[in-house]
Amino acid sequence: MTELRKDPLIGRWIITGTRNKEEFFQFIKNPDQEWGECPFCSGHEEVTPQEIFAVRKPKSKPNASGWDVRVVPNIRGVFNIEGEVGRRGKGLYDLMNNVGAHEIIIETPKHIKNIGNLSPEQIKKVVSTYQKRIKDLQGDIRFKYALVFKNQFKESKFYINHAHSHLVAMPLTPKIIKDELKNCHAYYAYKQRCLICDILEQEMKSGERIVDESDAFLSFVPFHSHLPFETWIVPKKHNADFTKEDENITLALARSLKTTLSKLAKLLDDPRINYAIHTIPFLRAREGYWKTINEDYHWHLEIYPHLMGLTGFELGTGSYIQPLLPEVCAKLLRETPI
Amino acid sequence: MTELRKDPLIGRWIITGTRNKEEFFQFIKNPDQEWGECPFCSGHEEVTPQEIFAVRKPKSKPNASGWDVRVVPNIRGVFNIEGEVGRRGKGLYDLMNNVGAHEIIIETPKHIKNIGNLSPEQIKKVVSTYQKRIKDLQGDIRFKYALVFKNQFKESKFYINHAHSHLVAMPLTPKIIKDELKNCHAYYAYKQRCLICDILEQEMKSGERIVDESDAFLSFVPFHSHLPFETWIVPKKHNADFTKEDENITLALARSLKTTLSKLAKLLDDPRINYAIHTIPFLRAREGYWKTINEDYHWHLEIYPHLMGLTGFELGTGSYIQPLLPEVCAKLLRETPI
Numbered sequence: 001m002t003e004l005r006k007d008p009l010i011g012r013w014i015i016t017g018t019r020n021k022e023e024f025f026q027f028i029k030n031p032d033q034e035w036g037e038c039p040f041c042s043g044h045e046e047v048t049p050q051e052i053f054a055v056r057k058p059k060s061k062p063n064a065s066g067w068d069v070r071v072v073p074n075i076r077g078v079f080n081i082e083g084e085v086g087r088r089g090k091g092l093y094d095l096m097n098n099v100g101a102h103e104i105i106i107e108t109p110k111h112i113k114n115i116g117n118l119s120p121e122q123i124k125k126v127v128s129t130y131q132k133r134i135k136d137l138q139g140d141i142r143f144k145y146a147l148v149f150k151n152q153f154k155e156s157k158f159y160i161n162h163a164h165s166h167l168v169a170m171p172l173t174p175k176i177i178k179d180e181l182k183n184c185h186a187y188y189a190y191k192q193r194c195l196i197c198d199i200l201e202q203e204m205k206s207g208e209r210i211v212d213e214s215d216a217f218l219s220f221v222p223f224h225s226h227l228p229f230e231t232w233i234v235p236k237k238h239n240a241d242f243t244k245e246d247e248n249i250t251l252a253l254a255r256s257l258k259t260t261l262s263k264l265a266k267l268l269d270d271p272r273i274n275y276a277i278h279t280i281p282f283l284r285a286r287e288g289y290w291k292t293i294n295e296d297y298h299w300h301l302e303i304y305p306h307l308m309g310l311t312g313f314e315l316g317t318g319s320y321i322q323p324l325l326p327e328v329c330a331k332l333l334r335e336t337p338i
Numbered sequence: 339m340t341e342l343r344k345d346p347l348i349g350r351w352i353i354t355g356t357r358n359k360e361e362f363f364q365f366i367k368n369p370d371q372e373w374g375e376c377p378f379c380s381g382h383e384e385v386t387p388q389e390i391f392a393v394r395k396p397k398s399k400p401n402a403s404g405w406d407v408r409v410v411p412n413i414r415g416v417f418n419i420e421g422e423v424g425r426r427g428k429g430l431y432d433l434m435n436n437v438g439a440h441e442i443i444i445e446t447p448k449h450i451k452n453i454g455n456l457s458p459e460q461i462k463k464v465v466s467t468y469q470k471r472i473k474d475l476q477g478d479i480r481f482k483y484a485l486v487f488k489n490q491f492k493e494s495k496f497y498i499n500h501a502h503s504h505l506v507a508m509p510l511t512p513k514i515i516k517d518e519l520k521n522c523h524a525y526y527a528y529k530q531r532c533l534i535c536d537i538l539e540q541e542m543k544s545g546e547r548i549v550d551e552s553d554a555f556l557s558f559v560p561f562h563s564h565l566p567f568e569t570w571i572v573p574k575k576h577n578a579d580f581t582k583e584d585e586n587i588t589l590a591l592a593r594s595l596k597t598t599l600s601k602l603a604k605l606l607d608d609p610r611i612n613y614a615i616h617t618i619p620f621l622r623a624r625e626g627y628w629k630t631i632n633e634d635y636h637w638h639l640e641i642y643p644h645l646m647g648l649t650g651f652e653l654g655t656g657s658y659i660q661p662l663l664p665e666v667c668a669k670l671l672r673e674t675p676i
Contacts, residue, residue, distance in 0.1 A: 001663070003663075005561060006562060007560075007562035007564070008525070008537070008562065009517070009518045009521050009533070009534075009562075010514065010517045010518065010521070010562075011517060011521055012656055012657055012658070013657050014562055014563070014564050014657060014658045014659070015659045015660070016563075016659075016660045016661070016662070016663055016664065017661075017662075017663040018659060018661045019661035020662075020666075021666055021670070023661075024566065024661050027646075027661070028566075028645045028646065078659055090561075091540040091544075092533075092537065092540060093540075093561050093562070147651070147654055147655055149649075149650035149651055149653075149654045150650055151649050151650045166650070166651070168651070172657075174654070174655030174656055174657050175655065175656035175657060176348065176654070176655055176656035179347070179348045179349060179656070180347045180348065183346060183347050183348070184347065187346070195346060195347070198430050199346070199430065202429045202430060202431075206429075222345075223343060223428075223431050224343050224344060224345035224346065224347075224348075224352055224431070225352070225354075226345070226350075226352050228362065274649065274650030274653050274654070275650065275654075276650055276653065276655070278654075302654070304653050307366045308365075311487075311489050311612065312487035312488055312489045312504070312612030312613065312614055312642070313485070313487055313504070313506070315487075315612050315642050316485055316487045316512070316514070316612070316613075316614025316616075316640070317485055317512030317514055317515070318350055318512055318513035318517070319350055319351050319352060319510075319512045320350070320352045320353070321352070321353045321354075321356060321416055322352050322353070322354045323354070323355075323356045323357035323362050324354070324355075324357060324358075324359065324362045325341075325354055325355040326354065328358075332359070
């Protein structure tokens with residue numbers, strides 16, 4: 001029985017009950033199964049569940065080869081697409097059913113591990129697929145938010161070494177997004193300007209934390225980065241809604257992403273990388289709602305390399321010790337040739 | 339140059355610049371030095387900095403043997419006890435100097451790795467030392483909060499296998515504490531009751547998440563635990579301020595801590611463990627301030643075993659997937675004999 005439960009002290013939701021006792025102890029003893037043949041390569045379409053969406057060559061058939069990007073349900077997904085949210089109390093506690101979507105976006109038909117090694121045109125197709133899938137899920141009024149994220153590991157027999165991302169649509173807005181919306185709104189209420197637009201202006205002026213810059217995007221190590229070499233890619237033109245960017249912008253994003261990820265891989269010996277796209281909640285994105293106030297938020301992509309573990313300090317405080325100054329991280333990345 | 343920087347989007351502070359480039363890359367290649375002789379054992383007092391405080395046998399001398407609990411500055415501490423806070427802006431960013439205290443509480447003169455293996459009387463001395471050190475640092479008006487936390491590792495030549503905790507006093511209140519205070523206050527404002535008192539009542543009534551219970555403390559897996567086998571130890575009698583508990587309560591806490599940690603170690607093969615004490619900020623603890631409103635918060639100790647890593651989902655959302663139902667975790671711990 002999988003449930004969503006609210007933490008009444010912190011305000012965040014957790015997802016629990018995704019494994020039973022036996023599975024869990026098996027998992028912590030040996031966290032990952034060995035993968036034999038890659039289930040994501042072209043020609044192995046029958047190994048995955050039926051595709052939800054694909055960018056396909058003309059006349060190619062669903063669930064067969066001939067695709068460039070392919071989206072399938074996650075067979076290990078923690079959400080269930082069927083059923084009602086069922087938000088309810090249990091004494092003073094709050095819970096919901098694990099209603100949601102968990103999709104896998106397979107980013108290339110070829111067996112290539114890192115998205116940064118694909119062509120900008122191919123990455124653009126991936127980014128457009130992110131947009132299409134979020135937009136499609138926006139129509140489902142049970143859901144409040146969709147998060148695109150990536151777990152990219154070092155080459156290993158325990159992982160699928162084939163570029164892919166995750167998309168989850170959930171009946172809640174995640175805590176970090178809520179905090180961002182709240183603080184961006186407070187700034188906007190006081191200044192009548194977007195906080196992230198102002199950050200961009202300050203970063204471009206100082207230049208000391210820039211990793212890469214194009215006409216449309218700034219890639220930089222935030223002043224407040226909480227992990228070493230954390231890097232954000234932010235559109236220069238204000239836009240709260242990632243799904244509303246046009247083809248020129250998605251191609252520019254693909255180029256920035258390729259450059260930034262290639263620099264991180266080269267400088268840090270292809271580290272484990274996560275990234276996530278932060279955009280507005282569904283309620284704000286749906287036509288007619290909130291149209292006028294999307295001036296206070298600004299979508300962006302956050303990249304987190306995994307170089308260090310967390311300690312009791314981070315877990316106990318929610319504050320972070322990030323040993324290397326952001327300016328030093330940025331300079332090293334800026335000077336890394338690709 | 340170590341600085342505290344505020345994340346304008348999330349509202350949390352990070353500590354950065356604790357290592358230079360060479361140290362950092364050395365650290366990620368080989369995170370820990372091998373420890374030869376234990377610096378914390380009785381007889382090795384000259385290896386550590388001068389002691390700040392000790393529970394000592396009559397007539398024993400500072401910085402010599404004859405102690406039961408000993409507190410020394412952390413030689414690798416990230417805070418600097420000297421200087422002013424210097425809170426200031428840099429364009430739209432906020433920063434402070436790394437003014438603070440970072441102390442190590444050595445919990446036994448003997449070479450014993452886990453605090454759970456000490457006697458309740460010895461653990462009580464440790465807990466009383468936590469209180470004394472927090473109270474002492476409360477007097478320093480530069481500081482806003484003190485956090486006691488523990489990083490307890492598996493036996494390894496890379497760690498000091500000798501029971502100790504950390505105490506940091508900082509010029510800020512950590513984000514997680516602020517969130518707890520805010521939500522507890524909202525609950526109190528509506529109910530005129532303490533949220534954590536109400537949680538205790540519900541937990542005692544249902545019993546399904548209890549790990550251990552005494553007259554003074556309840557040890558349980560929270561309904562909303564974000565890590566598998568996360569366990570909280572909470573005083574049954576309302577009290578916002580950990581430092582105000584008397585000797586009977588600290589002895590009872592020592593017993594609960596010993597029982598709970600022993601169960602976790604036995605069931606989970608002595609896992610890596612962190613714990614942290616959440617209590618009120620200094621401003622609320624200082625005499626004369628806030629005296630009347632400490633009815634809305636309730637100090638407690640949170641224990642986090644490390645069994646799994648985080649992914650892009652956790653980093654991107656601040657939500658957590660905790661695979662094993664809290665009720666299952668609690669039952670397993672409850673039934674683990676010690």
